[in-house]
Every structure is written in structure tokens, then in C-alpha cells.
Amino acid sequence: MTLTVTMTLNGESVSAEVEGRTLLVQLIRDHFRLTGTHVGCDTSQCGACVVHMNGQSVKSCTVLAAQADGAEVSTIESLAENGELHPMQQAFKDNHGLQCGFCTPGMVMSALDLVANNPDPGEAEIRDWLEGNLCRCTGYHNIVKSIAAGAQAMRS
Amino acid sequence: MYEFNYRRASSVSDAVASSGQSDDASYLAGGMTLIPVLKFRLASPSDIIDLAGLGELKGIRTENGAVVVGAMTTHAEVAGSSEVRQPIPALADLAESIGDPQVRNRGTIGGSIANADPAADYPAAVVGLGATVHTNSRTIGADDFFTDMFETALEPGELVTAVSFPVPDRAAYMKFPNPASRYAIVGVMVSQSGEEVRVAVTGAGGSVFRVPEMEQALAVNFAPEAVAGISVSADGLNEDIHASPEYRAHLVTVMARRAVAAAG
Known part of the structure; x- marks a missing residue:
């Protein structure tokens, strides 16, 4: 069974078809190709996958993509502006x-x-x-x- | 992860009804335990019912002198709430000691106690402060809620909605954390409310337990030395690479003593 997830990702409204079991980090990296967010341990310990969801830091390897439906998500790619580092x-x-x-x-x-x-x-x-x-x-x-x-x- | 059907509940009654219609449903609160469990394929529910949209389960309020914490309130919210910290600093401190900031941003009190991990912190708060667990159908006293390792008094499909904590005269929580996970190798919540003293231990056994001998000693003399000579038996305590049963038994006394000192 797939479902449609719609979210604001780095300021842009995006949507995708995902499975219930798709992780937020998989959606970010594999579907939207934003590979700045890393998967280190994949067990919510190492923090390489931290993104912001509705303004709070979360480990995106331990959030379902479906849980981010309607959320504002920002990744490391959202920080630099016009080639200038944050x-x-x-x-x-x-x-x-x-x-x-x-x-x-x-x-x-x-x-x-x-x-x-x-x-x-x-x-x-x-x-x-x-x-x-x-x-x-x-x-x-x-x-x-x-x-x-x-x-x-x-x-x- | 095995496949499952995901749906977001629109109300508590919708969540309970959905659970009743499923062969094998799991409620999803913050997911800080459930998602790792699914990833390890230690569970394979047919349906995941996400409680995230249920505003009625969120938030902290004061009611009849008790602090009532909605089941979907995160550890970060409990730690940062003046409505908790002012009357029960021990509860706010306990919430702040769970996991790491990202876990505290997602993990919830309802999820924690329904999961009843033997090394979780909240069971010590629920039992050590004599809280009452509210569900969609009834209230359950702290001493009846945790029944065994990962086992609670909750019936299939029954949903925790809130936990209400009476305000003690004084209380403190001390834990010896696993240095990697911050789970409690041993954690002890001590509280005094009038003549009643509670000493609740998490991490040491299969489930949170009270230490009546310490409670009686503290009721007479609420001072660290009153518990310094009281130890629990190592029989049946948890054993893993981090600590032997004997070491855990030793830590119960040490943490209890420190908690009494901290409660002042």
C-alpha cells in the first residue's frame, strides 16, 4: 500500500508516493536526492541523519516519511545561501x-x-x-x- | 522493516476503533522505540495507527492539584515545562535525562510507559510519585500498571491518554545511566508526600519495583543514612554486559541514598 506524503522541504512544497515503512531519511536521500543528510548507524544513535522537522532536530532514520506528512522539513542543503556558507x-x-x-x-x-x-x-x-x-x-x-x-x- | 498499513488516527475513539478492526495493530506515538523495533524485525504489526494528530493527547495541565501530562507530550516538553518543573522538579529532571535531544524531541510519556522497557526512566516516575494512568476506558493506579518486562495492565487496543502526577512534598530521581544509551542501568525515584514515602527502582529488575524496607526507614527518618544500610537482593535482577545483578543491587542503595540527599 502506498500513500502520498506532502511536505515543505527546504522551503518548497513537495510530495511523493511512499510505502508506510519508508523512512524520512530514505525519502530525503533516495527520492529527493538530497544526499547531505547521512545514514551512519541507522539505529538512531549517531545523529548523522539529523534534520529539522517543524523547527526541531530529529533523527530522520527513526521517523517514518508518513509521519512527516504536512510537516516543514529542512536539511543541511537549506543553510547556504547564494554560495555563501551559513x-x-x-x-x-x-x-x-x-x-x-x-x-x-x-x-x-x-x-x-x-x-x-x-x-x-x-x-x-x-x-x-x-x-x-x-x-x-x-x-x-x-x-x-x-x-x-x-x-x-x-x-x- | 516488514510492510504494514499506515494510517493517522483522527481522534482517540477513531484510533481505538481502528485497532479493534485490525488483526494486529500497533499504536505509534513518538516511535523512538517502535521504529527501531520494526527495523530490527522484532515486531511485524499489520497496521500502524499514528497518534500524532491527536491534539487531545498533547499538553500539560494542572488539575485538582495534580500535574496531568497528556500521553503524546514529548520528553522535551515535560523537561521544559514550568508547569512541571515548578511543582515537581524531579519529574522535569527525569525527562531531561532521557536519551538525547533528538529522542526527547520525539519520544512521549505515553509511548514510554506503554512500552514498559525495564530500563526506561518514566516507570520510576509513575511508580515513585504514585501517579495515575488514564486510558480511553479507565484509570489505572501506578502500582497496578507495570506487570512485567515489557508488560503492562493495558488490554489489547487500550490507549493511554494521560498520566496524572500528584505533587509530592519533595522528590528526586537519580540514575546510573548506560554511558552510551542513557537508559538507566539503575534509576531510583524517591518521594515523600505527608507520611507516605515511595522508593521506585527502574533498570535493576524485569520491571519497576518498590523497596518497602527503604520506604519504612525513610518514613521514620528522611535522610540518606536511613537507606545507606538497606540493600535489595541480587536474585532475579537483570544481567548484561554493563552490570551484574550484584552490581545493580549495590547501585540501588547508592542511587537511593543520592536521591534522598538530592530531595533534601
Whole structure:
């Protein structure tokens, strides 16, 4: 049985035929070809698949596409404008907040949810917030620095 | 994931009716457990009935001195609610300690207690605070709700609609979390309401349980030292790569002591 899912994806109204069991991340990557959102663990632990749904960060490997019917979904592709990186992306670049880059889209989308809740998060709060995002390269130190710098750039 | 039919319920009665018409339906709340379970093919319901559209199950209100949390209220909403945090900070703190921010944005109190994971946090809140579970057809007292590992008093098709928490004089929750998942290896909720003291333990056994010996000691003297010498038997406690039954039994005393200290 298929069903029609309609959502606002990165500001555009889109719809697709999906199965009940289709995951949001499959819809985003395989159907809409937005491959910035990654599948790391596929078990809702690593956070590489974090997107925003109705303004909140969610793990899109653990949301059914059907659950996003009528929702506003935004992915990492929504951030850069006219070829210019979002301040949070720029901060990751400037602070060496990534090595292989696989976790980075999820890190950035998670960080933006944190900043939406608290425009000036402290280091402890940033580290606590990153509970659901795994990075196997950096040891997190520069990611934490990047998020603090990104938050500061967004405030100014 | 095996195939299933997905539909979104339009009301509580519609959800219950849909469930009744199906051979094997599952309600979908936040999906933070159900979707992983489906992905692992540990369950194969014929129908998934999504409760997301049911505004009547969402939100927090104060009613007759109790804090009533709608079943579809997320952990993030409970953690961030002044209507919860002001009267029962222990409940807000417990919600904030679940999983990670993305899990807290989706996971719900109704889904958590209906699933009755032995290591979930909310069962300790429900039993430790003496809450009442409201369903589409009745109310169930905390002590009767959790019956065994992943088992509750809910009948097939019965739907949790809200949980109502009486406001205690003081309470605190302490847990020793699994460092990866943040599930409770052992979590203890302690509360005092007048002369009644409750000590509820999650993570240690197949299902949440109370420790009457600690409750009696705390009723006489609500102080950490009153429980420091009381231990539970390791017989029948959970065993996995993270902790042996003996270690879990030890943690029950340690977490209870810390919870009493934190409750002040």
C-alpha cells in the first residue's frame, strides 16, 4: 500500500508516493536526492541523519516519511545561501570542526537546534547537547569550539 | 522493516476503533522505540495507527492539584515545562535525562510507559510519585500498571491518554545511566508526600519495583543514612554486559541514598 506524503522541504512544497515503512531519511536521500543528510548507524544513535522537522532536530532514520506528512522539513542543503556558507557551517570550517565530514551535517543541524533554544550556550551545555551526535575523528573538541563560534557569529 | 498499513488516527475513539478492526495493530506515538523495533524485525504489526494528530493527547495541565501530562507530550516538553518543573522538579529532571535531544524531541510519556522497557526512566516516575494512568476506558493506579518486562495492565487496543502526577512534598530521581544509551542501568525515584514515602527502582529488575524496607526507614527518618544500610537482593535482577545483578543491587542503595540527599 502506498500513500502520498506532502511536505515543505527546504522551503518548497513537495510530495511523493511512499510505502508506510519508508523512512524520512530514505525519502530525503533516495527520492529527493538530497544526499547531505547521512545514514551512519541507522539505529538512531549517531545523529548523522539529523534534520529539522517543524523547527526541531530529529533523527530522520527513526521517523517514518508518513509521519512527516504536512510537516516543514529542512536539511543541511537549506543553510547556504547564494554560495555563501551559513555562519554555523563557516564556523566548522574556520575551527577545523571536521575531519572526514561524515557526521558534520548532523552536527550542524543539531547545533542549530541548540542555538535556537539558547543563542549563547556554554561549553558544558554544548557537550551535553551533543549526546546524540557521534564523531569518530575529532574528539569533539573543535566541534564544541565551532558551535560556540557559530552561535557567536549568529548573534552578531 | 516488514510492510504494514499506515494510517493517522483522527481522534482517540477513531484510533481505538481502528485497532479493534485490525488483526494486529500497533499504536505509534513518538516511535523512538517502535521504529527501531520494526527495523530490527522484532515486531511485524499489520497496521500502524499514528497518534500524532491527536491534539487531545498533547499538553500539560494542572488539575485538582495534580500535574496531568497528556500521553503524546514529548520528553522535551515535560523537561521544559514550568508547569512541571515548578511543582515537581524531579519529574522535569527525569525527562531531561532521557536519551538525547533528538529522542526527547520525539519520544512521549505515553509511548514510554506503554512500552514498559525495564530500563526506561518514566516507570520510576509513575511508580515513585504514585501517579495515575488514564486510558480511553479507565484509570489505572501506578502500582497496578507495570506487570512485567515489557508488560503492562493495558488490554489489547487500550490507549493511554494521560498520566496524572500528584505533587509530592519533595522528590528526586537519580540514575546510573548506560554511558552510551542513557537508559538507566539503575534509576531510583524517591518521594515523600505527608507520611507516605515511595522508593521506585527502574533498570535493576524485569520491571519497576518498590523497596518497602527503604520506604519504612525513610518514613521514620528522611535522610540518606536511613537507606545507606538497606540493600535489595541480587536474585532475579537483570544481567548484561554493563552490570551484574550484584552490581545493580549495590547501585540501588547508592542511587537511593543520592536521591534522598538530592530531595533534601
